[in-house]
Amino acid sequence: MKEAVTIDAKGIFYRELNAKLRKAVSNGTQKIELRNVYGQRYIGTDLDKPVEIEIFGTPGNDLGAFMDSPRIIVHGNAQDGCGNTMNNGEIIIHGHAGDILGLSARGGKIFVREDVGYRAGIHMKEYQDKKPMVVIGGTAQDFLGEYMAGGILILLGLNLKEGESHKANFIGTGMHGGAIYMRGEVQEFQLGKEVGVTELDENDHQILSQFVGEFAAHFGYEAEMILNNEFRKLFPRWLRPYGRLYAY
Amino acid sequence: MKTYLPPKFIVERDDSRCIRCEVCVNQCTFDVHSYDTEDDELRSREENCVGCHRCVVFCPTEALTIRENPLDYRENYNWRPEVIEDIIKQSETGGVLLTGMGNDKSYRIYWDHLVLNASQVTNPSIDPLREPMELTTYLGRKPDRVEFGSLGLKTELAPQVKLEVPVMFSAMSYGAVSLNVQESLARAATEMGTLWNTGEGGLHPKLYKYGDNTIVQVASGRFGVHPEYLNVAKVVEIKIGQGAKPGIGGHLPGEKVSAEVSSTRMIPKGTDALSPAPQHDIYSIEDLAQLVYALKEATNYTKPIAVKIAAVHNSAAIASGMVRAGADIIVLDGLRGSTGAAPKIIRDNVGIPIELALASVDDRLRQEGIRNQASVVIAGGIRNSGDVAKAIALGADAIYIGTAALVALGCTLCQQCHTGKCAWGICTTDPWLTKRVNPDIGARRLSNLLRGWSLELKDILGGMGINALESLRGNRLHLRGVGLTDTELEILGVRMAGS
Numbered sequence: 001m002k003e004a005v006t007i008d009a010k011g012i013f014y015r016e017l018n019a020k021l022r023k024a025v026s027n028g029t030q031k032i033e034l035r036n037v038y039g040q041r042y043i044g045t046d047l048d049k050p051v052e053i054e055i056f057g058t059p060g061n062d063l064g065a066f067m068d069s070p071r072i073i074v075h076g077n078a079q080d081g082c083g084n085t086m087n088n089g090e091i092i093i094h095g096h097a098g099d100i101l102g103l104s105a106r107g108g109k110i111f112v113r114e115d116v117g118y119r120a121g122i123h124m125k126e127y128q129d130k131k132p133m134v135v136i137g138g139t140a141q142d143f144l145g146e147y148m149a150g151g152i153l154i155l156l157g158l159n160l161k162e163g164e165s166h167k168a169n170f171i172g173t174g175m176h177g178g179a180i181y182m183r184g185e186v187q188e189f190q191l192g193k194e195v196g197v198t199e200l201d202e203n204d205h206q207i208l209s210q211f212v213g214e215f216a217a218h219f220g221y222e223a224e225m226i227l228n229n230e231f232r233k234l235f236p237r238w239l240r241p242y243g244r245l246y247a248y
Numbered sequence: 249m250k251t252y253l254p255p256k257f258i259v260e261r262d263d264s265r266c267i268r269c270e271v272c273v274n275q276c277t278f279d280v281h282s283y284d285t286e287d288d289e290l291r292s293r294e295e296n297c298v299g300c301h302r303c304v305v306f307c308p309t310e311a312l313t314i315r316e317n318p319l320d321y322r323e324n325y326n327w328r329p330e331v332i333e334d335i336i337k338q339s340e341t342g343g344v345l346l347t348g349m350g351n352d353k354s355y356r357i358y359w360d361h362l363v364l365n366a367s368q369v370t371n372p373s374i375d376p377l378r379e380p381m382e383l384t385t386y387l388g389r390k391p392d393r394v395e396f397g398s399l400g401l402k403t404e405l406a407p408q409v410k411l412e413v414p415v416m417f418s419a420m421s422y423g424a425v426s427l428n429v430q431e432s433l434a435r436a437a438t439e440m441g442t443l444w445n446t447g448e449g450g451l452h453p454k455l456y457k458y459g460d461n462t463i464v465q466v467a468s469g470r471f472g473v474h475p476e477y478l479n480v481a482k483v484v485e486i487k488i489g490q491g492a493k494p495g496i497g498g499h500l501p502g503e504k505v506s507a508e509v510s511s512t513r514m515i516p517k518g519t520d521a522l523s524p525a526p527q528h529d530i531y532s533i534e535d536l537a538q539l540v541y542a543l544k545e546a547t548n549y550t551k552p553i554a555v556k557i558a559a560v561h562n563s564a565a566i567a568s569g570m571v572r573a574g575a576d577i578i579v580l581d582g583l584r585g586s587t588g589a590a591p592k593i594i595r596d597n598v599g600i601p602i603e604l605a606l607a608s609v610d611d612r613l614r615q616e617g618i619r620n621q622a623s624v625v626i627a628g629g630i631r632n633s634g635d636v637a638k639a640i641a642l643g644a645d646a647i648y649i650g651t652a653a654l655v656a657l658g659c660t661l662c663q664q665c666h667t668g669k670c671a672w673g674i675c676t677t678d679p680w681l682t683k684r685v686n687p688d689i690g691a692r693r694l695s696n697l698l699r700g701w702s703l704e705l706k707d708i709l710g711g712m713g714i715n716a717l718e719s720l721r722g723n724r725l726h727l728r729g730v731g732l733t734d735t736e737l738e739i740l741g742v743r744m745a746g747s
Binding site: 014015018022041042045046048061062065066068080081084085087100103104106119122123125126127130146147149150174176177239240241242243244245246247248 | 337338340341342343344345346468469470471473474475478499501502510511513514515516518519520522524528529538541542543545546547548666667
């Protein structure tokens with residue numbers, strides 16, 4: 001058993017790379033450093049131990065898809081499908097992430113320092129103590145939190161300039177569970193029909209300070225500086241948005 | 249608003265036979281029967297009757313007859329009673345008409361226009377009672393060629409799944425059907441050496457022990473999908489579409505999401521379980537490949553990955569893309585495929601007959617030289633072993649049955665699945681009703697059905713002088729068409745009977 005290993009991913013196909021990861025994790029390795037990652041997909045998939053994987057370079061699509069427990073730190077940008085149907089674990093991205101971040105995630109945490117693409121947090125869901133959580137430092141594209149059925153999505157807009165607002169439209173379309181917390185300007189027309197907007201209560205502030213605190217610790221921000229800003233909470237107006245659609 | 253809908257059925261009660269036992273009152277879930285204690289009389293609210301015949305079967309004195317209300321409107325071929333009633337329903341509710349089960353319209357059933365061959369004089373038929381007959385089927389990607397070395401097979405094979413009988417149980421989720429129904433299916437599949445399919449609703453802990461005979465589904469809602477779920481299964485199926493509602497997502501209504509159902513779907517009790525229309529990580533064949541390989545990675549390449557689509561106009565081209573995307577099994581669900589709930593207008597008007605889809609997909613994959621790379625499974629209205637044999641001759645590797653399996657459990661196709669009030673206790677999560685399917689008896693009824701079909705398939709094969717199902721697979725010379733046009737014969741790739 002080795003405490004830590006370094007794997008050079010240069011020129012290795014994802015299947016081989018992931019086989020190496022599986023082997024290292026089954027040998028009880030606690031920490032893996034991946035160097036020269038150039039777009040290899042599915043890193044972290046089929047790993048079910050709380051191993052720490054530090055990635056230098058650009059991991060490919062579906063980073064941490066179906067993942068169950070590892071902690072992945074990316075020094076670079078993540079692509080599409082990061083955290084797809086993730087069960088548990090943590091993904092920390094020191095950069096941007098592509099589309100459908102956290103699609104259908106069922107648990108775990110994702111922190112993105114910069115911006116994310118379309119449909120971030122789509123159809124995340126929660127059950128009892130399993131509650132996925134996503135914090136995005138920058139802004140997001142359209143359909144943020146679409147069809148959201150649970151979990152927490154926090155959009156900080158830290159890179160918005162003075163007077164600049166979020167550009168995403170259709171935020172929370174079809175949302176029927178969970179909560180979205182937003183800092184930064186957003187107009188009524190940018191929101192989906194199924195979401196309502198409210199002020200934060202004591203419980204919301206607690207949630208925010210916990211996860212913004214973690215975000216700040218990961219990326220070297222002052223949590224208080226972020227939390228001192230005004231936040232809004234988006235919530236699903238109905239548990240059953242399409243209940244009245246049908247004739248029996 | 250007073251409804252203008254007339255009763256669909258007439259309830260006739262023979263008072264001389266009725267013993268006032270109130271079985272009908274207790275069995276009916278649509279509140280048709282009631283007992284008037286003062287007058288000692290049973291009464292009927294016929295407007296509630298859906299024609300499921302639960303009361304008829306359980307009436308101990310056979311005092312009940314349910315007849316269709318003749319509804320003798322003025323004869324009109326265009327404005328049939330069903331058309332009129334649908335308009336009435338929508339004018340009273342303003343909603344999308346929902347229904348259950350498969351397309352009930354009179355589209356041509358091609359199975360009924362295909363006939364099988366048998367041996368006469370020039371080659372002997374085989375008597376399956378005295379000679380071994382093989383129905384064994386292996387699902388999964390087959391290699392382009394095999395190499396043998398001194399130690400036997402050198403070629404590394406992709407994962408294969410062995411079926412003793414080429415008939416599997418189609419996807420029916422826990423939530424749509426009850427746990428007792430799923431347990432019946434799982435036990436019958438295990439006993440008969442075939443597979444059942446979880447549908448998109450997760451897998452109840454009680455059923456994990458049947459994992460070796462389980463196909464788990466990954467669909468657009470990703471309900472209950474986690475590593476343990478993927479790893480316990482024999483096959484993982486990506487559901488893109490369903491024959492009853494091509495292009496449409498699923499809404500399991502909150503009323504059906506009980507505490508137990510919420511535990512396998514892993515969503516809070518009482519919320520709607522919404523499966524979006526598309527999978528939002530799949531907008532192209534390349535994206536499909538990404539999910540196929542994500543699941544292969546997640547299961548360490550130990551099991552075949554199936555991809556299920558509804559049979560639509562471009563199925564052949566799509567199927568080719570699916571195979572190239574890495575699908576080990578492709579599933580086609582035809583126009584008559586069934587559902588627990590779908591918009592009626594979609595169910596009745598979208599998709600193509602499975603016979604034509606199967607023939608064109610099999611042709612296309614052969615033309616492209618990739619037919620060996622995936623097994624082809626079909627679903628959608630398969631009624632008996634004759635349909636199974638014809639499907640195999642047309643090119644299918646195996647067949648899914650859904651409706652036929654439910655009929656074995658008591659279903660009479662009253663099409664009320666979407667109401668959650670199934671009087672037969674099948675398509676419901678109401679604990680009082682789900683007890684009506686006893687898994688011991690359910691599993692026996694399903695095993696019996698598969699046993700009967702297996703025996704018949706062997707008879708059909710023997711009659712053709714074939715002793716293995718493999719020799720019939722894709723062998724369209726064993727089929728002839730009756731009453732079909734040249735174009736239909738051409739698409740099916742079969743010759744006219746007599747030629």
